[in-house]
Amino acid sequence: MQQSVIENVVHELLQHTGSSVKVKMESSFPENRLVGGKYHISTHTITLYIDEIKKQCVQLFSTDAYFIDYLKIVFAHEIGHAEDLELAMLCDQLDECTTQHERNKLALTIEENAWRYAESYLKEVDPSLVETVIYHSLQSYREKTELEIA
Template sequence: MQHRVIESVVNELLLRSCSLVKVKVESTFPDGRLVGGKYHLGTHTITLYIDEIKKQCEQLFSTNKYFIDYLSIVLAHEIGHAEDQQLGDLCDQLDECKTQSERDKIALIIEENAWRYAESLLAGINYSIFEEVIFHSLQPYREKIKMDIA
């Protein structure tokens, strides 16, 4: 049952985005970190890690009641990376950075680009959940930049 629901979410968001990105669904992230989704630029593939998405949802909202919304948000964000026309150039810039401060600023731009795109895909989603996820996702990047400035 849950597999069909996940497949339906994936198909719906791919249809809305018109993206040709490949999506794989796995149960857990291999190295034990709490990573819900990952986009690989070289293979143009998104991998979703369902157990981690459930754990993230539970941590953020103290319930798995919003699992499907949270899954949709994670996938839309990863599609945002896949469809970001600037991503290749931004990754090249990351490789050429001389300072951690420069890296932090570019990393934030990469994440903000993906979130902007995700928002365009998520018509009808509970917007307060979406905003909460974005806030917690971007907070570490913004804190690093603040620390760089201080």
């Protein structure tokens, strides 16, 4: 995939959302985890890990044919974090949590907020792709909160 295609996708989505977040692109996440994107609240910067996004796409859909749409979905989600007006407050609350249950519930809220924002900017992407990514992204967060209730 040409870098210019990826840069165009990023530029178009930034323009579409009106976000002022800074964006960096790197090939892979520095730790041994499959992380496609990360928002850094202190620098108001999103880092996209292109190789990891490709791996995630193939893992989820068994093909890289949806890579561009998957990139849009991941990037829109990270913009969702960047534009979440509650994020700083929720992060402060995370720091103050006394139980893992509280932390898990707040982490789920943070992710759901970002996805809610992202969905509003993904109208041109196949809704079934978006729904699949959101479902799998939130699955572990939801399982953690459900296990604690059971």
